[in-house]
Amino acid sequence: MLTINNLHAELEEEGKQILKGVDLVVEPGKVHAIMGPNGSGKSTLSYILAGRDGYAVTEGSATLDGVDLLEMAPEERAAAGLFLAFQYPVEIPGVGNMTFLRTALNAQRKAQGQEELSAGDFLKFVREKAKTLKIDAEMLKRPVNVGFSGGEKKRNEILQMQVLEPKMCILDETDSGLDVDAMKLVAEGVNGLRDGKRSFLVITHYQRLLDHIQPDVVHIMANGRIIRTGGPELALEVENNGYADLLAEAN
Amino acid sequence: MALPKLKADATEARLAPLSLPQGGAAWAEAARHDALNRVGAMGLPARRDEYWRYTNPADLLSPQAPRAALFVSDELPPFDAVDRLKVVFVDGVIDPAQSDDLTLAGLEITTLADALSQDAHWSREVFGQLEARGQKPVERAFAALNTAFAAEGVVIRAMGKAAKPVSLIYRRSTETADALMHHVIRVESGADLSVLENGPAAARLNTVMEVDVADGGAFHHVRTQGRDRERRAATHIFARVGEGATYKSFTLTVNGALTRNETVIEILGDDAVAHVAGACLGDGADFNHDDTVFITHDALRCESRQVFKKVLKNGATGIFQGKILVKPGAQKTDGYQISQSLLLDDDSQFLAKPELEIYADDVACSHGSTSGAIDETALFYLRSRGVPEKEAVDLLTLAFLAEAMDEIEDQALADDLRGRLVAWLRRRH
Numbered sequence: 001m002l003t004i005n006n007l008h009a010e011l012e013e014e015g016k017q018i019l020k021g022v023d024l025v026v027e028p029g030k031v032h033a034i035m036g037p038n039g040s041g042k043s044t045l046s047y048i049l050a051g052r053d054g055y056a057v058t059e060g061s062a063t064l065d066g067v068d069l070l071e072m073a074p075e076e077r078a079a080a081g082l083f084l085a086f087q088y089p090v091e092i093p094g095v096g097n098m099t100f101l102r103t104a105l106n107a108q109r110k111a112q113g114q115e116e117l118s119a120g121d122f123l124k125f126v127r128e129k130a131k132t133l134k135i136d137a138e139m140l141k142r143p144v145n146v147g148f149s150g151g152e153k154k155r156n157e158i159l160q161m162q163v164l165e166p167k168m169c170i171l172d173e174t175d176s177g178l179d180v181d182a183m184k185l186v187a188e189g190v191n192g193l194r195d196g197k198r199s200f201l202v203i204t205h206y207q208r209l210l211d212h213i214q215p216d217v218v219h220i221m222a223n224g225r226i227i228r229t230g231g232p233e234l235a236l237e238v239e240n241n242g243y244a245d246l247l248a249e250a251n
Numbered sequence: 252m253a254l255p256k257l258k259a260d261a262t263e264a265r266l267a268p269l270s271l272p273q274g275g276a277a278w279a280e281a282a283r284h285d286a287l288n289r290v291g292a293m294g295l296p297a298r299r300d301e302y303w304r305y306t307n308p309a310d311l312l313s314p315q316a317p318r319a320a321l322f323v324s325d326e327l328p329p330f331d332a333v334d335r336l337k338v339v340f341v342d343g344v345i346d347p348a349q350s351d352d353l354t355l356a357g358l359e360i361t362t363l364a365d366a367l368s369q370d371a372h373w374s375r376e377v378f379g380q381l382e383a384r385g386q387k388p389v390e391r392a393f394a395a396l397n398t399a400f401a402a403e404g405v406v407i408r409a410m411g412k413a414a415k416p417v418s419l420i421y422r423r424s425t426e427t428a429d430a431l432m433h434h435v436i437r438v439e440s441g442a443d444l445s446v447l448e449n450g451p452a453a454a455r456l457n458t459v460m461e462v463d464v465a466d467g468g469a470f471h472h473v474r475t476q477g478r479d480r481e482r483r484a485a486t487h488i489f490a491r492v493g494e495g496a497t498y499k500s501f502t503l504t505v506n507g508a509l510t511r512n513e514t515v516i517e518i519l520g521d522d523a524v525a526h527v528a529g530a531c532l533g534d535g536a537d538f539n540h541d542d543t544v545f546i547t548h549d550a551l552r553c554e555s556r557q558v559f560k561k562v563l564k565n566g567a568t569g570i571f572q573g574k575i576l577v578k579p580g581a582q583k584t585d586g587y588q589i590s591q592s593l594l595l596d597d598d599s600q601f602l603a604k605p606e607l608e609i610y611a612d613d614v615a616c617s618h619g620s621t622s623g624a625i626d627e628t629a630l631f632y633l634r635s636r637g638v639p640e641k642e643a644v645d646l647l648t649l650a651f652l653a654e655a656m657d658e659i660e661d662q663a664l665a666d667d668l669r670g671r672l673v674a675w676l677r678r679r680h
Contacts, residue, residue: 050635053627078637090632094650103646104636111637143650160636 001199002026002049002168007060009048018044020224021060026168031200033210035235036221037243042203043087045221046172050084051077064168078104079111083166085157087173092144097156100144101126101163108164129162133189150177151185158189169193170201175209187212207239220246258294261312265295265396268314272364272402279367282379286398289383293392302389305570305602306511306541310483311393316429316455319481319508326674328420329449329475330667335418336360342423343403343430343453349422357411357442363404363433374406374435381461381489385515389545394487394513397459401433408437409444409468421450421477428453434460438468438496445661446470451477451507456484466493466520472500473664475671476507480537483509494520494550501659503668504531504540505675511541521551528558528658530668532675536566536598542590544573548581548614557588560655562648564595574606577614586616593651594624595644645676 002025009019018041026032036042048055049062051074062069064080072080092100106116117125130140133155145153154174161169171190175183190200190213202213210218210232218234219226222243227250228234238246254262271283295312296303310317336358339349345362353360366374379398385391407417419434430453438444442465452458464470476484484507492498504510516525531540546555561569571590592601603620625647633643649672656672659665 050631052631052635073640074631074634075637075639075643078635084635086632086635090628092626092629092632092647092650094653095646099646100633100636103642104633104638107639107642108637164636 001028002062002064002201004062005060007045007048007062008058009044009055010058012054012056018055018224019048022224022226024219024226026199026201028199029196030216031194031202031213032217032219033202033204033215033235034219034221035204035238037247040221041224042221043172046084046170046203049170050074050082075107076111078164078166079108081167083161083164083169085161085169085171085174087176089145089153089157091146093146095144097142097144098126098140101160104160105163126163130159132192133159134185135159151179151182154178154182154186155189158186162189162193167197168199168201170203172203173205174202175204175206183209184212207235210235222247222250254294258297261297262290262295264314265312266290269400271399274364275367276370276372278375279378282375283399285383286379286395289386289395290392290399293386293390293395295392295396302543302572305572306509306539310509311455311457311485311511316427316453317481317483318426319454319479319483321423321426322451322477322479324478326671329671330418330447330664332667333416333418333447333663335416335447337418337420338405339420339422340403340432340452342425342428343421343432343456345403355414355417357409357413358417358444359408359410360417361406363406363435364402366406366435373408373437377435377437377461377463381463381491382459382487384491384517385489391487391513391515393457393485394459394489397431397433397457397487401431401459403431404433404435406435407444407446408439409442410439412443413445416445416447418447418449421448421452421456423451423453423479426454429455430457432456432458434458436460436470437463438465438470440465441467443469444471446472447664448472448474449477451479451482452484454482456482456486458484458486460488462488462490462498464490464492464496464498467495468493469497470499471660473659473661473668474501475503475668476510478506480506480508482507485511485513487513488515490514490516490525492516492518492520492523492525495522496520497523498525499658499660500527502529503671504529505671506533506538506680507540508537509539511543513543514545516546516555518546518548518550518553518555521553523550523553524555525553526556526558526658528556528655529560530652530655530672531561531569532672533561533563533567533569534565534680538563538567539570540568541570542573545576546574546586547576547578548584548586549578550581552583553581554585555587556658557590558655558658559590560652561592561601562595562652563592563599563601566598568599569601571601571603571605571620573604574608575616575618577609577611577616579610581611582613584611584614584616586614588618589654590620591651592622593648594622645673648676649673
């Protein structure tokens, strides 16, 4: 599904190197988690995969089902099936949440050669999904993320994921700013999308989220590289001992 | 004080081809002569005048109108689906054949020439009077010129709730028409009138609309100014708002080489409301759009709002000169003013001069003025969800204009104009 090979990247303006050779393969249907201390490059990796400006890839590659991601515009990556749930979902005053969702879905359907959904069909489609995430009609009408609580913003990210049905989902610290109940709700939303084919890359600081979204593989990232890869037990090791031992080992 | 020679010469040159309309009653003739004297005393604007520093008046001063190519729109005309009383002007001259019969329950409506020919007509208390009041403290000499020379226009008196809006439709048939139109409107106590305006009107247009809203009256105004790229327009609205009365005006401008929309509102009765809003989309270095607004609060507990949003690209220029004047004793005034521009490239510019002048101590007045580019973070967010870049920019552009569009109360009219914004963005001009 997602194949990252020796990826090097730096901040465009400062020339500061952030990724120093990331290797990662996420197989179809699998959930991979990336953990790591602050500043290890986890969020940068997610931004580079989604196509955010401001980063320069200096070496290596990233492909989705064999297609080169790094050559594509962000919207083309989305149409190819990549989705990034933002750590800080963006507020867009003046654009209604419903309009946003419908524009996004129809743009993708168009890019994939499918017919656009009518307003009525779309409404039915979204309402059903919104209900399970406890997103009410009022939230759907409001401008995108404006005045949403931290939990509402994250639920809205998951709603977008459910509406767009991507094949590769990247969740960037989706657990940050969530209380236990909100985290369960979000995790249920994600688990509902696990169908044996769709893949996930879950970026997190804490083991907590992984109690709810069970990973198949756990990676530890530090200083721009994956330094350890293991099973779910690796997350528990971090939870119990912190990163210090792993970092020392890597050095 | 004598005018500087350059100004006197420019004024004389502009007046030379004009002649005072004949056939008016004595009071009307007197009003026109007074206006002509005002023009003589003030002189027409020059680039160095404080309120003309950002908009060059040269094209408004030339004796002949600069030629403007005719434009054939492929869109349905604005307000097409709205039930309205249509008054059609071609090159600034009323065309009875294309217009509806000028009768409507609750309204008295006639032509300017007809009203001004009558010895006793209510319009004598308004015609040239509100314009004259509006010359202080800022001179608006093109408006005085209009009062003196305009022979065309409508005169409307609302005595109850008008059954439908009066729609003034301005068509063009020649590339050189130089139109002067003067409308006089009185909304009587408790009456309610909506006026719509659309179309380019002429190669060069100068309008004055004097609006007298009596106590408890309500006046709504929605206009759009025509997509002709080369048209030039100087419009003036002078409004007087009485106790508990409402005045609301919205203007959509897309294209046009020069647009100067002046609005002068005097709030004279307590508990009155005056809102002025505008949205504009300009593309190209030949686009110059200027909103110049002056709202005077001279009563208790009144509310005024100015909401102006401009989207500018490829070297377009937007201008906002807005003032709130709160007179001594106008306590509990609530004044709000916002002017914002979205600059879609580095070549466009927005020049803003927000002014507050307050002589009462118990008031709430706020103003803000900003210029900005498209929010890159929001753009990336939209694109990461699969929205192509151009569509995402359009969505954010519409979002930027939303606050101004929301000022239109009538939803059918608002939707009509929103559709025009979307179409303009899709066409990219």
